[in-house]
Amino acid sequence: MSFENPNLSLSAHVASLNARFENTDTVEMLREIILDPSFGELALVSSFGADSVVLLDMVAKINRALPVIFMDTEMLFHQTLTYQRKLAKDLGLEDVRRIQPSREAVLERDFDNLMHRYDTNACCALRKTEPLKRALAGFGGWISGRKRYQGGARTSMDLFELDAEQRIKINPLAHWSRDDLADYIATHKLPRHPLAAKGFKSIGCAPCTTPVGTVEDERAGRWRGQGKTECGIHFGEVARTVIVTDDGFANDDWVDDFHTFDALPTVETGTLAVDLKGDFPAKNLLQWIDKIDMIRVDFPVFSDGRGFSLACQLRLLGYVGRLRAKGHIVADQYAMARRSGFDEVEIDQALARRQPEPFWQARAKWQANDYQNHLRKAPSQAERPF
């Protein structure tokens, strides 16, 4: 069977891949994926860090010519660079692509190489996220070595995910434990990163990585003391967004595709969900209003309040399905979103980390102190607020 099933949406495709490989041996799964041309060109993205050798070894045994993308942030430990050259040689990797940040961008934004001291997020964006995005252009999917046991947002990841660019991202080691990795390295007599022996269990850039204690999380040494746990290249996955309701944070339970208004399917499908921009004229949706199950309104930036009026108008036109605000909405706007007619808010991990659940819960009682509601009641029903 081909992976290319035109009748399946991307997210449904990802769900079917997860179901299919749920119980497959990791090496077997990798072999099937790497050798199947229907995926388009694949790349392995490797940090050549503490455990990277496991996946590099598996891939090399299937196809040595598979492109391996190595992000050289120009801030790495010199041991990492040495180790990268040694591994490439030992494993016979034929296409390691060492990706560096753009010269112009570094000169412009971090000419003294000190950005990591005052803005780690901007530094990761400059040196990792943006170059990777360029390097992955043209690839159909990518393989990453993340593990669930590493904690944080990684705890709930699947084998197959969609990244922010709607590209398939494969996490073959998602379910591996630390012991599984150690066993594999020992069995195959693979060389370790020189810093692994010195207490480094997760290795990134030199300024932002420290060793970890024996009882700490493996990634506790990354951006220590900053409340930051990911560089940014693993953000934006569709499955990783957070849904905020009156009950707090939850994972997204909506698995079907969202269509743009112009691409709404003409034949009846199971459920129907549509993505709208804030300036969409609500009345244009009138003929669909009782056929749609989910409407998601985009908030590109929190200061753009168009979506609130759109939500209100959709409700007034009779829409009773799920209504979701998605994007850059801050916790202080939660009550506004609910009062305008939204059921829930969808935010990304980065925002959820910066504005955690209690901030949103502080606005969960959105019915309180609502001037508009008390002015709209019928006189006979109006509770006397005075």
Next chain:
Amino acid sequence: MYNYTKFDKDFVATRALQFRDQVQRRIDGSLTEDEFKPLRLMNGLYLLLHAYMLRVAIPYGTLSSQQMEALADIADRWDKGYAHFSTRQNIQYHWPKLQDVPDILEALAAVDMHAIQTSGACIRSVTSDHFAGAAADELADPRPTAELVRQWSTDHPEFAFLPRKFKVAVTGSLNDRAVTKFHDIGLRLVQNANGARGYEVSVGGGLGRTPMIGKVLRDFLHQADLLPYLEAVLQVYNQIGRRDNKYKARIKITVHEHGLEDIRQWVEENFALQRPRFGGADQEVLARIEADFKPPAFKNAPIGQFEARRAQDPFFKAFTKTNLHPHKNPDYAIVTVSLKAHGATPGDVSSAQMRALADIAKRWSHNELRVSHEQNIILPHVHKGDLPEVYNALRLAGLATANIGLISDLIACPGMDYCDLATARSTNVAQGIALRFDALKQEHNIGLLKLKISGCINACGHHHVGHIGILGLEKGGVESYQVTLGGDGTQNAAIGQPAGKGFSADEIVPAIERLIMAYLSLRHDAKEAFLETFRRLGPAPFKAALYPKKDT
């Protein structure tokens, strides 16, 4: 006066608590400055050139003595012992510390006040006629409508993140003292042919860098339809107002670009959707607000002292000539207290003066004060028999300047001394003009003249509607003051026309003097005000005075 309900009290108290939490989250970094900015702006907190500035709302300009005392206390405790009444019927504190602001908001909430929506891209604190409820020429008191709009617009979930700020003004008099034609929405209380109460709704007026006169969107809107109609206008604006260029984001540009007819059609469509949402409780609330605004119990007492003092005291007589306005009760007068002592910064007032005003209002003005957009304080209900005592008390407080409506009763924005947007100083020009004409002893002879000064193109000093406007710009690193002529903010709305090239800081006061001297020689008689002469003769003779031909 409006009495806060339990609902209102809970609201402002909760809001102060929320802001305390937001300040904390800004300090600990969980809110970025970008995200904090609109939250602080919605609570009236600006970041200016030297410090934070807190703008406190005085909705439709009405204050009680107790509230004025609380404002004085705040000035002493958290600021430098003074405050500034702005051209938007607000009061501004220029030196609060960020960490003190939550305490200030709590102190305000204790006297039923707040700083909500005095800033930010939301519906701003609603303004009205500063003589409302007192003026003899009033058809109906606009304040109940203004209070209803205040409640409806407060924390409106749809309209806190508009393309740009949005200002609503209400007038109940044919003599428009609320400048409604230069607001995003102007409401004029009217009756239709059947005697039903309603509003004429204007939209798209404004000053700033693109001054426009408001256009009538609905000539008669039934009173009960007001809130759903406002909601419809705001929804249209929220969705189609431009967000790509802040200088084109006000509704005046939206109306200008789409045309009044299209806007009207979209508003009416939205209105049809919105109308059924309002079940009638708003009218019940309005009726209760109206009851709160019923006139005070006016006394019946002789007014003989008033006439007697006028006959013997020329200073008192001068004061009563300029600073009184007819009250609907002929035994009473509306007293305007000038915050424009010659040479002082217009609108600035010390805490001692604020307490004196609170005390005077308590004793002689039924506990009520008003703040005008012309930066003066009004005692709305003073019995004429009490006027001599009121005048004595004002003199003691240094507040008896007799210049209301005269050239030195001018409006000026804070200018480059305080504001980081300003391109020129404005208070120095204001002081220079006031002192010059005081020295000439001509201003009573000159009579009614609205002179308004802005320190930049954003026009906070309303120069476009000054009979004489002065706009301070920066040309090649030097302040340059441009003069506009013939503006009018009343029902006969007009935008002042530029007279010609700008004047330097040294030239501007002599130029205004030449202009005024020309008017004095051109007018029919002392009854013809500057604006009337200008309208009769056109700009030519005034331009000739401003730019005299050099002798060769």
